[in-house]
Amino acid sequence: MPRHDGRTPTQTRPIKFTRWFTVHAPGSVLVEFGRTKVLCTCMYEDAVPPWLRAANFKKPEDQREGWLTAEYGMLPGSTHTRKSRDKGGKVDGRGVEIQRLIGRAVRAIIDTKLIGERTLWLDCDVLQADGGTRCASVTGAYVALWDCLLRMKDEGKLKYWPLIDSVAAVSVGIVDGQAVLDLDYEEDFKAETDMNVVMTGKGRFVEVQGTAEEHSFPREQLNQLIDLATQGISEIAALQHAILNA
Numbered sequence: 001m002p003r004h005d006g007r008t009p010t011q012t013r014p015i016k017f018t019r020w021f022t023v024h025a026p027g028s029v030l031v032e033f034g035r036t037k038v039l040c041t042c043m044y045e046d047a048v049p050p051w052l053r054a055a056n057f058k059k060p061e062d063q064r065e066g067w068l069t070a071e072y073g074m075l076p077g078s079t080h081t082r083k084s085r086d087k088g089g090k091v092d093g094r095g096v097e098i099q100r101l102i103g104r105a106v107r108a109i110i111d112t113k114l115i116g117e118r119t120l121w122l123d124c125d126v127l128q129a130d131g132g133t134r135c136a137s138v139t140g141a142y143v144a145l146w147d148c149l150l151r152m153k154d155e156g157k158l159k160y161w162p163l164i165d166s167v168a169a170v171s172v173g174i175v176d177g178q179a180v181l182d183l184d185y186e187e188d189f190k191a192e193t194d195m196n197v198v199m200t201g202k203g204r205f206v207e208v209q210g211t212a213e214e215h216s217f218p219r220e221q222l223n224q225l226i227d228l229a230t231q232g233i234s235e236i237a238a239l240q241h242a243i244l245n246a
Contacts, residue, residue, distance in 0.1 A: 003175075004186060005034075012170065012182040012232055013132075017143055017243045027148030031140030034184055035130035040140035041123045042148035044157075048119050056117055066115035068145075070102035070122040072137055078126045098134045099124070101207060105138045105167050105198045106145060108206045114162035120148065131185040135169035138198055139236055142167050146244055166201035166240055170232040172225045174217065179224050181232045193217050197229035201237040 002008065013034030021030040027042035048056065048067050056064035072095050076082045086092065091099070102124060110120075122145065124137035145163075152158050171183045173194035180187060188194055195210035210222070 003180060005184065009178055009180045010228065010231065012235065013184065015139075015236060015239055017140070017239070019143065019147060019243065025144070025148070026151035027144040027146065029140050029143040029147070030127075031136050031143065033132050033136045033139075033182065035128060036132050036136050036184075037126075037128040038133060038136045038140055039125045039127055040137060040144040042141070042144040043121045043123075044115075044118050044148060044152060045121070046116075046118050048117055053117075063113070064117045066112045066118045066120065068103065068107050068110060068112060068115075068120040068122065070099045070106065070124065070141065072099035072102060072124045072126075072134075074126040074129060074133070078129045098137065101134060101198070101209075102137050102141055105169065105206050106141055109142070109163060109165040109167045109200055110145070111162045111164055114158065114160045115149075115152075116157065118157075120145065129185070131183050131188045132171045135171050135182075135196055135198075138167060138169040139240070143240060143244065165204070166237055167198065167206060168201070168233050168236040168240060169196060169198040170229055170236060171196050172229045172232070174221065174225070179221070179228055181228050193221070193225070195225050195229070197226065197233065199230065199233045201241070203230065203234070 016032040018030040020028060022028040025041035025043050029040050031038050052067050074083050122141045124141055126133045172181055173183050173191040175187045175191050192214055193212050197208050198206040
């Protein structure tokens with residue numbers, strides 16, 4: 001049965017990457033999953049958090065590690081009703097959860113020992129939300145990181161390429177009794193089960209977040225959703241590869 005937007009159950013929304021979307025960040029991309037639009041930027045600084053600096057102090061200089069962290073936010077006009085800005089350094093609970101997810105996802109595919117004693121900052125700002133903002137953020141963060149690392153390489157700040165894989169994410173769910181890929185807001189709102197899956201380009205899992213909204217679901221349905229997500233992420237990883245090697 002076709003979905004409300006005409007897609008088949010196994011189709012993602014149109015996905016688009018616009019690299020170097022801003023001028024100042026070494027890596028930046030506007031990632032679009034249908035009507036969901038997220039600006040992902042990556043910048044670096046020649047410093048690490050105090051806890052890591054203390055640990056590095058005990059190591060030889062050539063063994064000191066760097067760090068990667070992420071922040072996520074939704075702009076006030078990104079949703080149907082105005083979303084208040086985070087104030088006083090406070091981030092809402094959902095935002096904290098998502099930025100930790102982004103950080104974990106990207107740290108899974110980078111060797112921080114190879115970036116020197118530096119911090120990589122990933123910022124994911126939702127310009128327009130229509131479901132799947134965390135998945136778009138993870139997917140775009142990888143592209144922004146790649147371009148930032150390229151800049152660092154060109155500037156002679158990297159001796160070795162630190163990425164060991166790619167990473168992307170997609171949502172899946174049960175809507176009207178049917179397993180579907182890449183839910184938009186309308187589908188996510190009425191989903192009986194929804195799940196966010198983060199995987200590497202080599203097909204390894206980083207994170208699986210699944211919830212039954214009204215009724216429990218069987219193992220067979222879980223397997224079906226995982227298979228659908230695996231297919232979708234494989235397609236997204238191919239798009240990432242194509243845009244980064246264009």
